[in-house]
Amino acid sequence: MNAIISNNELPQDDFAVEREDLLRVDNVSLSFGGVKAITNISFDIKKGEIRAIIGPNGAGKTSMLNVINGFYHPQEGTITWQGKVRRKMKPYEAASQGIARTFQNVALFKGMTTLDNIMSGRSLKMRKNFFLQMAWIGPARTEEIEHRKKVEEIIDFLEIEAIRKTPVGRLPYGLQKRVELGRALAMEPDLLLLDEPMAGMNLEEKEDMSRFILDVNQEFGTTIALIEHDMGVVMDLSDRVVVLDYGKKIADGAPGDVQASQAVIDAYLGVSH
Amino acid sequence: MKNFKQFAIGSAVALAIGASGYVAEAAAEDGNYVPLLTYRTGPYAGSGIHIANGMNDYLQMLNERDGGIGGVKIVIEECETGYNAQKGVECYEATKGKNAVVYNPYSTGITLQLIPKAAVDKIPVLSMGYGLSAAADGNTFPWVFNVPDTYWDGASVAIKYIGEQEGGLENLKGKKIGYIFLDAGYGREPIPLFEQMAEKFGFELVKYAVPGKEMQNQSSQWLNVRRDRPDYMIMWGWGAMSPTAIKEAVKIRYPMDKFIGVWWSAGDDDAAAGGEGAKGYKAMNFSGVGSDYPAIQDIKKLVVDAGKSQTDPESIGSTLYNRGVLNSVIIAEGIRAAQQLTGKKVITGEDMRAGLETLDLTNERLAELGLTGFAHPMKVTCEDHAGSHPVFIQQWDGEKWAVASGWIEPMKDLVRPLLEAAAKDYAEKNAPWPKRTEACPN
């Protein structure tokens, strides 16, 4: 058996050693009134990598993302963001520090158009105050148009020009996922958290989405943390994989190694503990 | 379906906007147009219906019996306000163009809205025994009439009557008098006078406010009454407040003969709500009790029995019904006086103002009208549009009202200075308030 299975002291592979940590999670535990969602988990995300988080249903993957972007506050453990230990923070603070995400169940702003949804990703970057906005003419309009240009670039990139003015509630699921990705990209994040971006998609849509994720990573250099159930996609896309089961980390390493790990196979196939 | 929807909505909105602009503005040429701002709906309908019936039926009767006033019919139109000031203004705006001669808002709120408009549109406001007390000052408010009495007159009568019961006003010293009132302009209006009298006569005034929303839920107020044990209770209630208060008073076993309501809390239904226990409840009044008056019999015969009214025959002669009748008597006499003054048959609001200012309802005149003893003689002067006329106390015997005192004069010496000060204050606060330019017709 390979050493990567042991929980604590993990040998770093070559890829990881070269790059610096963007985010470190150390010994994090989270529980809801007695129910443990996450138990003592540590891992890191390196700058520029695609890091997959996998595990069976209920393993605590989404809870982990919620911890990372400040929506849940772990009872124990620390999170280090770009070298600084982060205190308890609000989700909007995490957002302003450069963490963006998409959601397992699409969380688009249903009453707004595709364009407005993606524009909403620019909120943090817009500054003009209420009174300027009321007047519209002048700085507020200039700012709006400037950001509109950026958004149009993203729309081009994701190939969703045709649905620009369509309210997102009317779009098919696959496109909604794409718009959601666009919205996260509009924030120009340092770290992009993708929560099952390909759930419920057919093969073709999955291929498109995979291509977008790789492009984002390579063209914009965005670090990506990815939760996904499709092992093929995970193995192809990600640089490193962390595996959770019942709120505990059971494996961490390069895709190939993880795939071969007995603990992972047990977790997925179901072995009595 | 979709098409139909748009069509329906589109045409409904278009029709509504278009047609409501062309609401009949045609003046009533062949009669004196009297709009009645009434309320038969809403939380105060319980009191409003009787008033509305009384006002309507008397004018109707004049039309039936005498063919109107001075040979000209009265054109009566009711407009429903629901005791709501917005709707009241709406009614006013919709009817004033038809050569309305006078308005009776029957709501302190609506009266306040109309007071400043009256001078501009030149249509007098007759707020009989309600509205702004200060409006009795005819020099400041030439267009507003609140004959026969203001609330302040009523407040002074209540205290005077209590004084009589105690064997003289000087015996009020050290007594505790509770005042339970509808927490609105209406109920708050008498407070300054009560406070002044409390100081002067040395009694303690305890106030119990009943919010309009809570008027059917007064147990807290009456618990407080029970704790404070006032020697007398005075009530300024309207609508559903009065019967609830009487019930609660019965419940805490308050001595009913020491519980005195203003003339608006003198409804038959109000007292009847208290059942057997309400026996002894007293209320001020200035309009006749019962239906044994020839004029009221005429109403019964010519209007109600003829099916020309919505009045429930049993309610004829009830206090609030008779109050409505008295209101219409004043309107009719005002029109008559105006006709005599101007020689015109169809009068305008300006004529009516002059007519009301010369109003002199003597005992002889009342007898001519078939209303002997229905009200105290009343007279309006240019200075005094209320006249501070005497008021009597009636008592509930378990089934009907019975007169329980003679006519009691209000304390004019106390009320009048306060009225004048209040009128001055009003004019100052609403500066620039127009000076009186209307000549005195007397």
Next chain:
Amino acid sequence: MLYDIFIDPFVQMVEMPDFFLQVLWEGFVAGILYALIALGFVLIFKASGVFNFAQGIMVVFAGLTLVGLHENGVPAFLALILTIGVMGVLAYGIERVVMRPLVNQPDIILLMATIGLTYFLIGFGEFVFGGEPKRMIAEELGLPTGSTAFEMGERGLVILQHIDIAAAVIAIIMVTALGIFFNKTRIGRALRAVADDHQAALSVGISLNQIWAIVWFAAGLVALATGIMWGARSDVSFALEIVAFKALPVLILGGFTSIPGAIIGGLIIGFGEKIGEIYWGGLVGGGIESWLAYIIALIFLLFRPQGLFGEKIIERV
């Protein structure tokens, strides 16, 4: 000032214990009546997620129907039975005309629909019965109307109205009956199933329409009981409708879906309001009853947003 706020009220409570007891009793009775109104809300909210603003007007409508029938010569008990029938027809009508076409709409739309219903019933009720307040036919229905006084000490006196006692008894019977109905009968189980998940309930063959008609009918019965009790205290009139707003803070305290919560919430508001008004209201000029309940609910919400009996909500993404 501080003395008036922190000490004097308690001194008064101790000095006049009979009066304090009376205040508590009045609070209790008011609380029971609030609870009855809240109960109507809870029934409908539980089964359909609709916040039924029309409950207040249903109280008035039921009371007016009862009194109106009696005034037209129908014997009291027959009138009661007929009124129950009318409430049944009303429930069926509401289900058919309002609820069914609006199924699956957002909460606020359903809320607005019930406000629309309120307007309609105000107009309809006044159209049929007229606007004047009517005396409740408590005696004719065999409800006690007298009062009993208990003497305490020298001047002490606690007066209990028999009608209030009857109200309390009826409220307890209704809550028990509803409890049994919900927990022990087939329809009750179906009702709880619907409350948990409409679609799942549909998929196991429960008829939503039938259930809704039943809860609206049950709410109508509660409204009738409330109408009789409240009507006997004051009068049956349209001004009573406003009392329905008091049910909101009660529901906040008790939770929107809990029947015992409605009762306990009602009692807390009833006691709180009366004690607050009597002992502290005078400090700010009285009349604080009109908003005290809401402020109590508001403060309560800030500390425990899920209500007394609700569980802490875990938000998920």
Next chain:
Amino acid sequence: MFYREAGQFKTSYEADQSLFPIRQDRIGLAVILLVAFIVIPLTANDFFLTSIMIPFLVFSLAAIGLNVLTGFAGQLSLGSGAFMGVGAYAAYKLTSIFPDVNVIFLVLVSGVFSAGVGAIFGLPSLRIKGLYLAVTTLAAQFFLEWCFIRIPWLYNYNASGAIEIPKREMFGVTISGAEATPIARYFVVLVITVLIAGLIANVMRGRIGRSWMMIRDMDIAAELMGIRPLQTKLLAFAVSSYICGVAGAMMVFFWLNAAEPSSYSITLSFQILFMVILGGLGSIAGSFMGAAFIWILPVFLKFVPGAIGIEIGAETVEHLTFMIVGALIIFFLIVEPHGFARLWQIGKQKLRVWPFPY
């Protein structure tokens, strides 16, 4: 056919983001403004102005105010009536303290007070949502109403407990008080309403408007995208209350002339809410349509039957009005829960593809 945008190309983002990108809409708006500013003043009678147009505009503005909060930011409020009251009382106090300052300026300033009060009562919105929030706004409604009655300073210790609007002039024209002509009041109300509606429409197409809609549609996602929920909600409360406050002040200054506390009761709050819901949540044009419907329909029902010779008792009309308004509310909620604004859009879509069905 007539409403077709084909051939209208936008060459800049600027043009694409304008309020009315389609030419026909711009023409339509121009016609409406022409009617409002020229045709109506020239032809309308006093009744039409004072009982229909002025209240309609005042209510439209109030509905826009509530729409900012409920329609755009998704926070249900039952307290708009009281916030209107705060504006009215503030404007009244201001004009009695500064009688020489232009009353329109004071009306606009009075909104600041209601904005403050609104923001205070908006504080719980951080923790409370939906119906629960409705209760806190109800607390605001009842508490403020109580204040209007119990704080005599607010109404200058008038014995009547009501506020009465004194005569005020601007450029030699009387614009408030009983002597002000309906035309003068109409113009004041029209200008303020159109102006605020325009400014709010601008806010709605920019960042702040979007941030409100983000909170409305998915508050958690909005927060994860960097929207500060408290600030955003409080801003919505403040802006909404400001507009309601100005509308409330206009209501008493340019329409009613006097107001009692009961003028700003829960009934008013409900009326405004009806307008917003029927007009369409999140639509400024819908606010106007909703206000027109809720205000004008009862007036229509009240006066038209009599005018065309149908004899119905005044109270029967009132009863029927209640029944019809109630039934229509339910009817419209059933056929189109998104209000007139959506119907209007559907209508435009139909026109666009006419004569084909789609």
